[in-house]
Amino acid sequence: MEKxxxxxxxxxxxxxYKNNSERLKDIFLPKNxxxxxxxxxxxSFEAEKGDVIGFVGVNGxxxxxxxxxxxxxxxxTSGKVEIDGQASLIAVSAGVNGELTxxxxxxxxxxxxxxxxxxxxxxxPEIIEFSELGKxxxxxxxSYSSGMKSRLGFAISVHTDPDxxxxxxxxxxxxxxxxxxxxxxxxxxxxRGKTMFFVSHSIGQMKQFCEKGIWLEHGEVKMIGSIQEVMxxxxxxxxxxxxxxxxxxxxxxxxxxxxRSDPAFxxxx
Amino acid sequence: MKSMFKVIKEQIDNFHLIxxxxxxxxxxxxxxxxxxxxxxxxxxxxxxxxxxxxxxxVQERDTVLGKHGDIPFFVWMLSGxxxxxxxxxxxxxxxxxxxxRLRMVSRxxxxxxxxxxxxxxxxxxxxxxLMGIIxxxxxxxxxxxxxxxxxxxxxxxxxxxxxxxxxxxxxxISTIVRDFQMLLVSLMxxxxxxxxxxxxxxxxxxxxxxxxxxxxxLLNPLYxxxxxYRYALLGEGWFITAHPTITIYFWGLVLLLLSxxxxxxxxxxxxxxxxx
Numbered sequence: 001m002e003k004x005x006x007x008x009x010x011x012x013x014x015x016x017y018k019n020n021s022e023r024l025k026d027i028f029l030p031k032n033x034x035x036x037x038x039x040x041x042x043x044s045f046e047a048e049k050g051d052v053i054g055f056v057g058v059n060g061x062x063x064x065x066x067x068x069x070x071x072x073x074x075x076x077t078s079g080k081v082e083i084d085g086q087a088s089l090i091a092v093s094a095g096v097n098g099e100l101t102x103x104x105x106x107x108x109x110x111x112x113x114x115x116x117x118x119x120x121x122x123x124x125p126e127i128i129e130f131s132e133l134g135k136x137x138x139x140x141x142x143s144y145s146s147g148m149k150s151r152l153g154f155a156i157s158v159h160t161d162p163d164x165x166x167x168x169x170x171x172x173x174x175x176x177x178x179x180x181x182x183x184x185x186x187x188x189x190x191x192r193g194k195t196m197f198f199v200s201h202s203i204g205q206m207k208q209f210c211e212k213g214i215w216l217e218h219g220e221v222k223m224i225g226s227i228q229e230v231m232x233x234x235x236x237x238x239x240x241x242x243x244x245x246x247x248x249x250x251x252x253x254x255x256x257x258x259x260r261s262d263p264a265f266x267x268x269x
Numbered sequence: 270m271k272s273m274f275k276v277i278k279e280q281i282d283n284f285h286l287i288x289x290x291x292x293x294x295x296x297x298x299x300x301x302x303x304x305x306x307x308x309x310x311x312x313x314x315x316x317x318x319x320x321x322x323x324x325x326x327v328q329e330r331d332t333v334l335g336k337h338g339d340i341p342f343f344v345w346m347l348s349g350x351x352x353x354x355x356x357x358x359x360x361x362x363x364x365x366x367x368x369x370r371l372r373m374v375s376r377x378x379x380x381x382x383x384x385x386x387x388x389x390x391x392x393x394x395x396x397x398x399l400m401g402i403i404x405x406x407x408x409x410x411x412x413x414x415x416x417x418x419x420x421x422x423x424x425x426x427x428x429x430x431x432x433x434x435x436x437x438x439x440x441x442i443s444t445i446v447r448d449f450q451m452l453l454v455s456l457m458x459x460x461x462x463x464x465x466x467x468x469x470x471x472x473x474x475x476x477x478x479x480x481x482x483x484x485x486x487l488l489n490p491l492y493x494x495x496x497x498y499r500y501a502l503l504g505e506g507w508f509i510t511a512h513p514t515i516t517i518y519f520w521g522l523v524l525l526l527l528s529x530x531x532x533x534x535x536x537x538x539x540x541x542x543x544x545x
Binding site for chain 1: 286446
């Protein structure tokens with residue numbers, strides 16, 4: 001099988017600044033300021049064409065950072081991401097301009113992706129129909145509900161025909177009927193050999209749709225494998241996590257945090 | 270230097286996209302107003318009226334001495350202020366162009382350096398329309414079309430390159446330090462008065478402080494553009510041959526701004542998103 005996405009030793013370091021002057025000093029002075037925080041630590045995996053991969057993990061485990069880096073929105077600190085083709089991210093309210101109307105957003109996005117006027121004219125009705133926004137398409141996006149925003153984002157992204165599609169929680173705000181429709185569209189993509197990444201807290205959707213799973217914990221890959229292997233392990237962890245006493249939970253989080261601002265690791269990147 | 274060629278190449282490669290996006294920008298910026306594109310004329314008209322009232326009427330300024338005799342103050346001001354209605358929005362809107370659009374464009378495959386250029390280009394269309402109106406007015410008040418109009422495309426080109434070079438610097442700074450945008454808007458108000466738009470350079474040259482002021486006016490690159498427009502529209506002569514030193518100074522400054530701006534832009538653009 002052909003590889004479509006190769007992620008190697010991907011690390012993302014954010015810096016936590018106490019105040020704005022620290023941030024400025026860090027830009028202009030050679031000395032380091034601010035406390036490092038690793039959102040991702042040495043994450044590596046490969047995806048083949050037609051793969052549907054789910055990212056699971058508790059809040060703050062690095063799922064969204066990883067999807068943003070794959071989509072090319074956020075630059076990584078070190079490591080490599082190789083993508084064969086164009087990646088597109090769908091997240092709630094990401095990449096739409098609130099001041100413009102839905103229709104203008106469609107036009108602008110398609111223009112920026114390099115579509116011609118003629119192509120946009122052909123695509124527009126399809127996108128509007130898929131989004132089911134009806135007469136709201138001519139209202140500014142800032143007045144949309146979160147479900148409407150994600151419907152618009154999803155409709156635009158699937159119609160611009162990306163090679164790699166990353167869906168970050170976008171389906172969890174839509175209603176069931178729309179989610180079904182999206183899943184159907186994604187199945188069509190799967191058959192056409194496109195790679196998809198799926199971030200969701202809905203275990204049902206994950207099992208229904210994904211083939212492989214990557215479980216992130218504290219910014220590191222905890223487990224990688226087929227969805228039949230990863231999901232039960234993750235579910236078991238969740239059940240255990242729920243049972244923990246508040247003190248144990250705190251300790252679990254603290255151990256993670258300690259690893260993510262580890263000074264010994266700072267020198268390596 | 271290397272980054273300068275890179276940025277210029279990006280502009281050429283994406284020229285069609287820049288053009289289409291600028292049309293789109295123009296359309297959408299006036300869409301929420303009832304009067305739409307008419308505001309591109311109402312705004313300048315109100316400003317011109319106020320400046321005329323304050324500097325022409327209250328200060329009783331009737332004429333300004335030109336190359337071929339006296340020019341009525343209103344005509345003199347109109348020919349100079351025209352380009353201000355291009356430069357002012359291009360600098361203030363150009364500077365915030367990247368950080369206001371970054372979220373939208375960061376994963377598209379076109380370079381960030383195309384954003385300030387399409388924003389600047391979108392402001393060129395109202396400038397051309399306004400210029401047309403002023404030219405028509407001039408036909409009827411004794412300043413008819415002349416061979417010197419040929420200079421206008423050159424000065425428009427010079428203005429666009431200058432504004433783009435400046436925008437590369439201002440977008441980088443204002444994305445990293447958002448306060449810069451505030452400072453810039455304030456500085457632009459000052460800039461209007463150290464450019465020979467509302468009063469001619471050399472007006473205060475009898476005092477020593479006035480001489481310094483004149484010198485500052487000459488260092489301002491807008492001096493070149495404003496006076497160039499004036500030479501063209503009023504038929505004063507060929508500006509480049511009349512003032513070769515200022516021409517060399519202007520292009521030297523543009524080259525400097527462009528190379529510094531490109532260097533800053535290329536160095537920081539990957540990290541712009543981290544500053545949002």
